[in-house]
Amino acid sequence: MAVALVMAWLLWCVWLYWRARRAQPCANRGGHTLVAYASQSGTAAALAARRARQLEVEAGEASVNLLPLNQVSRQTLLAARKAVFVVSTYGEGEPPDNGVRFARQFLRPALHAGGAEAGGQINPALDLSHLSYSVVALGDSAYAQFCAFGRRLFEGMAAMGAQALAPLEQIDSGQIAAVPDDGSEGGEAGNRFWTLTARTLLNPGSPGAPLYEVTLSACGPLPTWRAGDIFVLQPRNAPEVVSAWLSARNLDGDLWISSQQSTRQLRDWLSERDLSTVAVESSELLRGDFSALPMLPAREYSVASVPREGNLKLIVRQQMQTDGGLGVGSGWLTAFSEPGARFAGRLRHNNNCHTIDHTPPMLAIGAGSGLAGLRAQLAERSGCASAGPAWVVFGERSETADCPLALELDNWLTGGVIARCDRVFSRGEVTGKRYVQDVLTGRADDVQAFVARGADIYVCGSRSGMGESVHRALAAILGEQALEALMAEGRYRRDLY
């Protein structure tokens, strides 16, 4: 009898111990390292992937979990021991699309209910006191809300009781070096030279700025990319660009390049000529080696073609600066250089904007140079026999002069790649003034039915000029929550700039 009682007591103790262990968050028993990113155009995703690899290789952290921020759940946070966040900021201080759900689910309650704004109490909904974390915030100091989402995330984690491993790290986007590509999340296909092979004006006679289709061929093997990826033009690697840019301003580029002055003197030389935006960072310049110099900020363009076409196409609007000169990147691509010119650039993979499966229908919305992203998606679909129907809604300015790629779009319409194409014009000389969001609102039933059939929504173009109005129209048609759910599922993808 006594033995039976001891056995029962022992079993009871074992059960109590097992229950206590189960109730403990995994983190207390070791846990993994989480690397989470929120990124609109791939830079933060690429940096996060690099950070995850470093942690695995250098720090020997076996289980590094790399996730977009929206996929970080309560369980993920409770199971992690350490979290590294790499996030950019969009809109006016807002999270990128793949961080919107996380911000609503965790940061809003933490910062508004019990956290920093309520005297530093831990948000009772989620106690992350087991977790240590760091935040790398990417932004652009030209924006008033510099790195605002990173700051909010940093504060929100503290409000949930997590322990900061380091102060918030803020990175100005111009300072970000190229991130090597390993074909995983984010990443970049290495810098290489490209040759300008063709340039076509797409809107002769337009009241707006000239829009060009620019075709580049790779020097060496063509790298691979997907529709949705970004081309990063590197003016810093092209001495010709610098010379052309300077001579377009009646400055003597050769004098600068062949100068034997010190870096400091060069800096003064540039600032005397009101070129203070040009950073001369290294004496490499004195040797005429531009490859290591962050001399001019890189310019980014949505890729308009797919590798199957054999070359890289961009659709570039010529930018005019306040001094009347052309923008550095668009000036070089559309005016300063002649076919045959060579310059450096790299591709940045932007998983956010990839279409994983072309079988479902697609509602492709864009305006102006946003045609680049739409064209790449359509070109990719044209090579996919099982692609679902695409409904294109495209906006431009003048009905008589702004019909870029009209023939190609018509051919895709005839060939069935496009099932329906609504072209609208803000001046609408013949059919009346209409914007893309007007088409969506006017066809709200069709939009609902298309999405109910499983359609993805892809938007490309200017954020303030189009993207925000389209977002408001879609939210009114589909409901805010449904739209957020589509975003979180990767079915509402936006390439906005």
Ligand SMILES: Cc1cc2nc3c(=O)[nH]c(=O)nc-3n(C[C@H](O)[C@H](O)[C@H](O)COP(=O)(O)O)c2cc1C
């Ligand atoms: C439409 C748009 C809005 C932006 N708004 C902000 C902002 O409010 N604050 C900021 O610091 N950076 C802002 N940025 C800059 C981005 O955060 C920065 O370029 C970052 O490196 C992008 O990283 P990603 O490629 O991971 O999305 C904005 C960029 C774009 C294109």
